[in-house]
Amino acid sequence: MKSPPRSGSSGSSTASKKAASHPTDSGVKKQSARTETSGGVCKATKGEIPGGDKKWQTFFGSTREISADDETVRAQLFDVLKEEDSKKEADKSSSEDADASSSRAVGRCSKYNVNRLMAQIYQDLYTVAAAQASKAASGETQTDRLSLEELGGIDPALRKVSDGVGTAIKAVLAYQRNPASPESSRIWQHGDNTVRSSSFDGPVCERCSKLASRHDWTLLGILAHSVTFQDAITLLDAEAWNVISTSIAENAVSLTVFAQGHSLEWWTELIRLNGLSPPFLPQDFERHLPSEPRDEVHPHKWVVTDNLSDVHPPHFEGEPQINIHTNIYRAASFTNSPRPPSWPADRPYPSDPTRVRDPSPHPCPTSGSHAPCACLFHARTWHPLTELRAYGPKGVGVRALERIPAGAILGEYVGEVHPAAYAVDPTYTLDFSEPGRRTDEVIAKISAGRFGNWTRFVNHSCEASTRFASVTLGGRHRTVVQAVRDIEVFEELTVDYGVGYWRDRVCECGAEGCVSRMKRPETEEGEGRRRWVWGSCCL
Numbered sequence: 001m002k003s004p005p006r007s008g009s010s011g012s013s014t015a016s017k018k019a020a021s022h023p024t025d026s027g028v029k030k031q032s033a034r035t036e037t038s039g040g041v042c043k044a045t046k047g048e049i050p051g052g053d054k055k056w057q058t059f060f061g062s063t064r065e066i067s068a069d070d071e072t073v074r075a076q077l078f079d080v081l082k083e084e085d086s087k088k089e090a091d092k093s094s095s096e097d098a099d100a101s102s103s104r105a106v107g108r109c110s111k112y113n114v115n116r117l118m119a120q121i122y123q124d125l126y127t128v129a130a131a132q133a134s135k136a137a138s139g140e141t142q143t144d145r146l147s148l149e150e151l152g153g154i155d156p157a158l159r160k161v162s163d164g165v166g167t168a169i170k171a172v173l174a175y176q177r178n179p180a181s182p183e184s185s186r187i188w189q190h191g192d193n194t195v196r197s198s199s200f201d202g203p204v205c206e207r208c209s210k211l212a213s214r215h216d217w218t219l220l221g222i223l224a225h226s227v228t229f230q231d232a233i234t235l236l237d238a239e240a241w242n243v244i245s246t247s248i249a250e251n252a253v254s255l256t257v258f259a260q261g262h263s264l265e266w267w268t269e270l271i272r273l274n275g276l277s278p279p280f281l282p283q284d285f286e287r288h289l290p291s292e293p294r295d296e297v298h299p300h301k302w303v304v305t306d307n308l309s310d311v312h313p314p315h316f317e318g319e320p321q322i323n324i325h326t327n328i329y330r331a332a333s334f335t336n337s338p339r340p341p342s343w344p345a346d347r348p349y350p351s352d353p354t355r356v357r358d359p360s361p362h363p364c365p366t367s368g369s370h371a372p373c374a375c376l377f378h379a380r381t382w383h384p385l386t387e388l389r390a391y392g393p394k395g396v397g398v399r400a401l402e403r404i405p406a407g408a409i410l411g412e413y414v415g416e417v418h419p420a421a422y423a424v425d426p427t428y429t430l431d432f433s434e435p436g437r438r439t440d441e442v443i444a445k446i447s448a449g450r451f452g453n454w455t456r457f458v459n460h461s462c463e464a465s466t467r468f469a470s471v472t473l474g475g476r477h478r479t480v481v482q483a484v485r486d487i488e489v490f491e492e493l494t495v496d497y498g499v500g501y502w503r504d505r506v507c508e509c510g511a512e513g514c515v516s517r518m519k520r521p522e523t524e525e526g527e528g529r530r531r532w533v534w535g536s537c538c539l
């Protein structure tokens with residue numbers, strides 16, 4: 001993969017210039033919001049009302065404000081998002097027939113909104129998992145939580161959700177243990193895989209039961225931790241709920257893997273529901289996916305596939321791919337390699353090429369210091385919610401689970417630092433050159449095949465949504481992945497590897513101007529498209 005363009009270099013594309021002009025406002029805001037929320041979750045105890053006259057309570061480990069009436073919550077779920085979407089529609093459809101346009105707008109609008117709502121569910125699960133992790137670290141127990149009876153007394157909507165979840169899961173378990181038992185036949189309709197609605201108390205129970213019967217029932221236990229899910233299942237009308245439950249069905253494996261990847265202890269609250277005995281819950285789940293220790297919570301342990309049973313950790317050449325946070329430099333791997341001509345005259349050879357020299361010709365953009373500084377790299381603390389996912393012939397890729405604003409720095413591309421002549425791993429290797437030098441003045445390579453982080457799984461697109469950029473921060477030269485445009489929820493993140501990478505490979509990105517289509521100008525597919533000459537494009 002080619003060396004990244006320099007931040008602010010004149011060679012950056014229009015998109016990247018636009019990105020550069022957008023400071024990572026939303027990213028920074030997001031970071032503080034998330035920290036704030038996770039810090040606030042579970043702080044509320046019985047009768048406590050933090051935040052002035054606002055009333056909060058915990059339920060399944062998550063926090064919700066209960067002063068909001070149903071209408072307000074409904075608005076939060078859909079109407080606010082519709083407003084944003086209708087602005088887009090107005091731009092697009094000014095010349096279109098009004099009736100036709102408005103009917104199409106409804107379809108697009110609900111699709112757009114449902115993704116945003118789904119993103120909120122992932123965000124809730126993340127928040128609860130983070131709160132559980134910090135509680136566990138501080139040795140706090142679960143005993144200060146409100147009991148279900150107390151919750152039901154405060155908020156009837158929550159009572160309905162807890163009843164629905166509990167009843168539905170009990171029904172599924174009873175059926176699994178003995179389909180012929182009176183208990184099962186009373187609550188579980190054998191044969192067509194649906195649940196008898198007459199046995200349940202109202203639409204919330206029925207919705208819970210349908211979810212539990214359509215999917216692995218553990219999914220319902222997981223979703224119950226999301227306040228957005230609780231609101232949606234309680235408040236949305238049949239049509240809107242149908243849209244949401246379809247999206248939940250499409251993302252069932254993803255949600256399950258997300259919960260497990262973030263070590264969400266989803267079963268602890270279910271155990272508190274009468275009749276659910278502890279041994280059933282974790283063991284049943286672990287049949288599919290062994291749980292991970294919580295010593296290192298990072299979300300890219302699993303590759304999401306269409307079936308839960310196919311979910312697997314990422315591998316390269318038969319070896320598991322190990323997650324690291326910073327580059328690994330070993331002087332020994334440089335000693336038998338000649339010093340490259342572009343190696344800076346004032347840098348000893350060999351030495352770690354990612355380490356900033358003292359004094360550095362490139363001051364830190366945050367502190368202005370020419371000496372190595374201790375400035376924080378924000379992408380270490382704010383990483384976007386993403387998942388690894390199987391993308392057919394492209395292999396593993398990265399899918400966004402939240403909206404990412406243009407300009408946001410998503411993470412650092414890290415791996416093993418090798419000499420410039422290194423050619424063992426052509427798949428995950430990125431050229432490294434010093435900031436301020438030409439990108440073809442390669443002084444090292446960063447190989448992420450065995451050791452790396454999630455950024456190594458970002459696939460290539462000829463119309464990429466991110467780019468590699470060079471930054472110097474915290475005493476290190478770093479290659480980061482930066483969004484060049486807004487990236488929508490559930491979109492695949494992509495980056496441009498450079499033309500050279502595709503000389504002997506076929507790109508499957510499917511973009512209109514894809515490098516691999518342009519390589520075959522005589523074929524029907526290539527006809528009429530731009531002709532490609534390696535290294536430059538003739539329009």
Ligand SMILES: C[S@@+](CC[C@H](N)C(=O)[O-])C[C@H]1O[C@@H](n2cnc3c(N)ncnc32)[C@H](O)[C@@H]1O
Pocket residue numbers: 393394395396397427428456457458459460461506507508509
């Ligand atoms: C840096 S890795 C990306 C992660 C990789 N997909 C995996 O499964 O680990 C680069 C490799 O991914 C695959 N790949 C990435 N983008 C692709 C694309 N647009 N078309 C086809 N294959 C792609 C190619 O096999 C490429 O050598």
